[in-house]
Amino acid sequence: MSKSIYDINPAGDIICTYTDPDRETLRSTPTSVPPAKAILYAFLPAGYPHSVTIDYLPYQTYDSLQAFASSISSLLANRAVLEGLGVGDSSSSPTGALILKITGDTISRIATILFAHRMGQAIEPECKFYRFLADIFNDSAQFLDLLTPALPYFPKLGVIVAAGVLRSLCGVAANASKASLSAHFALTGNLAELNAKEASQETVVSLLGMLVGSLVVRMVEDKQVVWGLMMVLAAVHLAMNYRAVRCVQMRSLNRQRATIVFREWLEHNAILTPEQVALRESILRQGRGNLASKTGEYTGFCEFGTYGDVMGWSPRGYHRYDLETGGYFMGIWHRAGNFYMRVALKEGAGSPLSAWFDAVHHAYHFDSALKDGLQSHYENEMPLGYVSEDQKRGVFEALAAAGWDLASNQLETRLPIRVRVDGKRGDVKKVAPSEKDPALLLGQEVKHD
Incomplete structure (x- = not known):
């Protein structure tokens, strides 16, 4: 009785069929691939679509269109x-042009170092923001370039330097954010191949x-037509x-996605999936630490620090109001409808x-807490800012089940600093648990001014 054996790729497609699998009578029939599909495969990661996330193709499609513009x-x-x-x-000096070029390149490289040092830690958590910001930098530099023919020497020098700095910022932000996005897309340890295929895609788009x-x-x-065309191209690009x-x-x-969730x-009392949060997420506004009360009457900002x-x-x-838990110190400052919050995590938190x-x-x-006054609110009522550790654990388990990666620390956008505490704090006051739900204050300590 004859049987057939198949070679399949990670997507489950048959690439070769073997009949009469005995070594002496083995016959193989490779699966024919249409030329158009074969060309397409040359620009997609091996095993597509199973080797990448579902959002890979839409992103690459729009990314190719923006690169074309x-x-x-x-x-x-x-x-x-x-x-x-x-x-x-003929009246221009080659030496003067060279000095302009050298000055612009020198300052732009210094800007690259400074920007990478100052913002490098923040790019991965906010990779979508910085990926978009990079192209704003790039388009701004191109509009500055259009000014150079009409300017005298020293203003021209300033414009060339400014354009070079913007391109440097674009390079740092774009390359770092692309690396983070590529790591997100790669599902099967194929990050290097995914980057190689992206380079192939960019090559074709750039040639076109x-x-x-x-x-x-x-x-x-015509200069006016050039400016009009540049505006159209920049609009399409962005x-x-x-x-x-x-x-x-x-x-x-x-910080933004965690706040939404x-x-x-x-x-x-619902858990959102990454797909649902992506629809609500803001790229340029309302992110990176912004918080609000239930009604929106009180708005503010929270950040991690020392x-x-x-x-x-x-x-x-x-x-001002300070509080301490087993894992962190928190400060809350408020005036009228505004508030600030800062968190310092303890070592081992x-x-x-x-x-x-x-x-x-x-x-x-904060709608009720700030109106009552934080100190009196937390002394006389159940601190509504806390839930029990069991409740939080249940929320985090539900987040993991919904597809969220909880192991990756994307909340801190600067060098993570931890507080080492030696001995006991004498000014920490235990808050009496609520009779309704004693578990809500389990292990929590609050300090008052």
Whole structure:
């Protein structure tokens, strides 16, 4: 009795069929692949679509479209730069053009180092924001390039330097955020191959962009038309980039996504999936630490910091309240409808997710807590900012089941600092548990001014 044996790829597609599998009579029949499909496979990761996340193809589609628009606009900008440097002008000095170039490159490289040092830690948690911001930097630099032919020497030097700095910021933000996004897309340890295929895609798109751009550059000479065309290309470029990052469904919890998830649980006792949060997530606004009370009457900001940031900051005119738990110190400052919160995690506290949950919970109940006064509210009523550890554990288990990656620390956008506590604090006061739910204050300590 004959039988058939198949070679299959990770997607389950048959790539070769073997009949009569005896060594002497073995016959193989490779599966034919249409030419168009074979060409497409050359630009997609092996095992697609099972080797990447579901949002990979939409992101790459929009990313290719924005790269195409950027390739055309970059040719128009480069032509303006060459004109500004004196190409085609016999009265221009090659030495002067070289000095302009050297000065711009030098300062832009210094800007690269400074930006990477200052913002490098924040790019991965906020990779969608910085991916979009990178193209804002790039388009701004191209518009500055258009100004160079009409400017005298020293203003031209300033514009060239500014454009170079913006391109440097674009390079750091784009490369770092792309690395984070690629790690998100890769599901089977295929990060290197995914990056290689993305480079192939960018090569083809850039070639097409240069071909079309070459025709555009030859046809468009009028300055007003160039400016109008640049505005259209920049609008398309940013719109496609915005759609690209909107497609991404990150599984890690940064401050904005964690706030959205925790607020949904507080309001509706429901757990959102990464896909649902991606639809609500803001790219440029309302993120990165912004919190609000249930009604929105009180709005503020929360961030992680050092013990000195929590205990040593005393802005004038703000009411202050400090509290301490087994895992962190927290400071709350409020005035009128505004508040600030700072959290200093203790050594050995582990993930900051629990502290952020408490911060969101505190802010959610500020409608009553701030009107009563934080000290009297927490002394005379159950501290509504807390839930029991068992409740939080249940929430985190539900988050993991919904597809969230809780092991990745995406909440801290600077170097993680922990507070080492030696001995006992004499000014810490235990708060009496509520008779209704004693578990809510289990292990919690609150300190008053």
